[in-house]
Every structure is written in C-alpha cells, then in structure tokens.
Amino acid sequence: MKKWIAGMLAVFMGVVSLSIPFAGLHTAEAGVKDTSDKKLKIVTTIFPEYDWTRAVLGEREADVELTMLLDNGTDLHSFQPAVKDIMKVSGCDLLIYVGGESDEWIEDALKSAQNKNMKTINLMEVLADSIKEEETVEGMQENEHGHKHEDEKEYDEHVWTSLRNASTVCDAIAETLTEMDPENKDIYQSNAEAYQKKLSALDAEYQNTVENAKQNTLLFADRFPFRYLTDDYGLNYYAAFSGCSAESEASFKTITFLAKKVDELGLNSVFTIEKSDDRIAQTVIENTKAKDQNILVLNSMQSITAQEIADGTTYLSVMEENLKVLKEALN
Template sequence: MNIKRIMVCLFAAVFMMLAVAGCGKSVTSGETSVEVKGTSDEPGKKLSIVTTIFPEYDWVMNILGENPAGAEVTMLLDNGVDLHSYQPTAADMIKISACDMFIYVGGESDEWVEDALKEAVNKDMVVVNLLEVLGDKVKAEEVVEGMQGEDEHDHDHDHEDGDDHEHEEGEEHDHEHEEGEEEMDEHVWLSLRNASVICDTLEADLEKIDGGNVDVYKKNLESYKEKLASLDEEYKKAVGEAGKDTVLFGDRFPFRYLVDDYSLNYYAAFVGCSAETEASFETITFLADKVNELSLNCILTIEKNNQKIAKTIADNTAAGNQKILTLDSMQSTTAQDVKDGASYISIMQSNLEVLKEALK
C-alpha cells in the first residue's frame, strides 16, 4: 500500500469521526472552512463543486459565468504542489465527501480518489473523470529516443531547488508499474481540443445538478468553446509558419497532447510523470547533440524548474547560447495566480508565444 493510500485511509477515519460528531456543522481546519450538509435537494443549500487542478476549475468557472446558482467552486491543488505530489488533507476529504460535483484527472496520481469517494456522504454526487471522458483520445506515456528511463537512476534523490515535489522521508515513488504495464499520460488538459471535449461533459453534468440554469450554461459553453477553437487556429497557423518542427526540453515532458495536436516532434530528458531531476551524462550529451543537429535556438523547461539541466545542455552545444524558455503546464497554478487573473486561455496563449520563439 503506497503512502497516498495510507494517508487517505487515515483521513477517512478522521472524516467519519467528524461526521458523527456533528453533521450539518462547519468543520474548520486551518484557514479552510467546510460546510457539511445533507443532500443536494436540501432547501437553500448552495451547490458545491470540487476540482483537483486549475484547468478543471477554470473551465467550470467559465461555464458557470455569472454563476446564477451561487455555486461554491473549490480548487484543491491551489498552493503550488502539483498533481504528482498531492496528498489530500482531512479538510479536502470532507469537502469532497459532501460536494455535488467532483472533477479529477483520473490517472495514477489520483489513486487516492477511489478511497475518498467510498466515504462520500452525498450519494448523488456527479463524478467526472477526465480520462474516462476522453476515452480513446487518452495516450500512453512514451519514452522517445534519448529520454532517460525511470530505472536509470536511484529514486532516492533530492528534488530541484524550487521544486515542490517534496516527499516524506522514506516515501516510495507512487508511479511504480508491473513489468510491461503501460502508464497513461495524465496531462490531457494541455490540448485545446481535449479541453473542448471535456467542457461539453462539464456543461452536461452541471445541468444534472442545476437544471434551472441550463440555457445560461449552454450559452456560456458555446462562447467558451469559440475561444478554445480560435486559439487552436492560432496554434495551427503559428506551427504552419514556423521554421522548425521540433522542440527540446531539458526537463520532464508533459506536453505530448499539445505537440501531437500540431504534429510537432520533441525530445526531452524525462517523461511527463517522472520524478527524476538529475540527468545522466548520456542524456545531456544526446540532447546537446540534437540541439546542434537541428540548429535549435531554444531549450524548454516547465514552470518552477531551476533550469539546471537546460543550462547544462546549452553549455555542451557548439554555440552554447540557446535561450532557455518556459512552457507552463498548469500543474502548479496557485490560488494567488487565479486571484492575479490567470486563466486557462491566457496561459495557453502565453505558451503559444513561447512556442513561436522556440520554433524560429
């Protein structure tokens, strides 16, 4: 049993004690106040929607629009800890248990969800699993040429400076697999086309919990999907006009869905869900040689990376002067970022500008 599963079981026990102590009362943990109430049919009850990651949260907020139902929308991963490292708190478990709609990605990082849902007090909860929504659009995680495999380094390593993927002492990596087992790439939100499909499902499920505002939600969905489609066209145009068709990451690579949408090639140090932070000599050499071979002007990283690997790759190229740019995978978007105006569209727009530069 991995650490996440143990922690979820402990939080479930705490939840049951709190539920017995006083259903329908506020339970406060730190700065989090959770209103535990009865069924969604209770008069005057505010709708509660819980999301795990930022893209889900932002999609729901756009479909709600002016939020005529006054729904409370919660983003659990709001403090910079990314999907692969997140462990739910007792307050999170309570929030999920009583909500009307729960949205999560559904990959290996969400193994804790099964246990959390078993403790739900709202048996009418609408549950949205993004991987299930997308079905055969979900891709297997792939190891491309030059990419460092998970077994090439001991996992008992320190994480990069500024990296929020901290683990408890002795914690094992949660993405172990049986030999030959295929891991699905969780980062489905990094495709604008996937986002459009998911938003269709979110709107339909909002209708289930709030049938009184169907017309509003349909109108908001249509407007939002037009924005997604417009940005998708901008990406297609930019890639079509680009001088290059390959990107190279001195980092882990969560952008497979994005590059596949536009038929781009890629090289990277690690797969998207990797916990590795130290690249081998062979990996650095291969990537530096690829930069030389393809005359790449930029090396990419994801957000909150100290760029050490990218800089080392650049230092080992013939020119040694490549720009190091960041594509935002939205795995560490915080509540403060949201408060400051971050949105799924704005981040994907910024990523487009970075991509244009990288493909020059």
C-alpha cells in the same frame, strides 16, 4: 507516496465519518431546521478543471461553492491529501478530477463518500478515445523510480494541455451541470459554446503558427507534460524525462544526447517547464557548440496558485502565453 496515501486513507475516513455529522454539511440537529448554506458544492482537483468550470458557470459562479484542491502550487504528482481535502471530496455535489495514476487516492475516497448522490467527471474517462500511453522517445532517461508492472499500461495524465481536449471536457461539464440544475440549462450551454469558440480560435492560431514555422521540433531539458499539445499540431520533441517522471538529475548520456540534438537541428532554444531551476537546461547549452541558446518556459499549469488566479490567470491566458513562447522557439 501512493503507499503512504493508501495507508492513511483508512485513518482519514475514520476522522471524516466522525466529523462530518458536526460539520454543518447538509445536516440538522434533532428538532432544529437546517439553515446551513445549500449552495451546490463543486470540487476540482487542478487549475484547468477549475477555470473551465468557472467559464461554464459564468454568472452562476456566485451561486455555487467552487473549490480547487491544489491551490498552493503543489504539483499534481506530489500532492498528498490532508483530512480537509478528503472531507471536501467526500461531501461535494460534483467532483471533477483527472483520473490518472496521481488520483488513486480519490478513487479510494469516493468509496466512502458521504454524499451518495455525488456526480463525478473523470477527465481520463471523458477523453477515453484520445488518451495516450506514456512514451519514452529517443534519448529520454527512463524513470528509475517508476512503479509500473510489466503487464500494466501507464497513461499520460496531462490531457489539459490540448485545447481540443479542453473543449470536449467543457461539453461534459455543461451536460453535468444541466442534469444537476436543469432550470439553468440555457446558461450553461450558452457559456460552454462561447468558451469553446475562444478555444477553437486559439487552436487555429496554434495550427497556423506551426504550419508557418521554420522549425517543428521542441527540446525539453526537463520533464515533458506536453505530448497532447505537440500531437495536436504534429510537432516533434525530445526531452530529458517523461511527463510523470520523478527524476530530477539527468545522466551524462542524456545531457550529451540533448546537446547533440540542439546542434544537429540548429535549435535556438531549450525548454523547461514552470518552476524549473534550469540546471539541466544550462548544462545542455554548455555542451552545445554555440553555447548561446535561450532557455524558454512552457507552463503546464500543474502548479497554478490561488494567488495567480486572483491576479487574473486563466487557462486561456496561459495557453496564449505558451503560444507566444512557441512562436519564438519555432522561428
């Protein structure tokens, strides 16, 4: 996919450079005053960034044009930008993106950005001190289709699964909005602080749940994009694949290992992530002694849709629901 994106970006940029003068993006024809919408344009790539920005904006949300690129359920790792996506990135005032390997196309798009005064928030850079390398734990099937060179480090992109990381990013969003719109500094700072209190309260609930749990190990018959969450609370885990893996079929060796771990640890649940077809989880359970474990789902928020947002889904509501699921699994 990366090669395809790199090959098409040149074509996309050519289209962008030709089309933007006619797109009404902060332009005016000769002798005609520009009356186009002057709202601040903020583009986020994924749902957590979008929802954090909404929380910091608060009552100011109506005064900006806030866009989430991946709003149709496409997973971050399989997203292929269209011309309109690159145009949105190129012409926005503030871009908030993860900054990992899946965002390589953005780095290329920024080199040809039409708005030279654009500000960016790269989550991986903001959270530099707490970024973790991808790891392969015991029993995990290695990604056969990976493209990492031996001398390259591969970092775990799923930083948003940590409530503590969310709080840090909200600080960065508030600071950047203050720089861009200093007249409303108090609003952004106040909204960020109020939201961070909610994050902190939920963080404490997670900590209390884990400290009083009967179990401290999660087993995923799926990809595992929750390392930041488990590390926050000292949980152990086993998984079929790493969080960024492209694999969809587990080997007999992987299935057998996970089934034996379920038996060995006396686990009553096997996890999948959202939108999984559960096939691997069902096969793992079929190979355990009891064969009666529950299949539970933790939502990694990688494919939240615009419709779900319209129906009231928020970052906090997803994390609250994930906590309920954890309580069931750990007790």
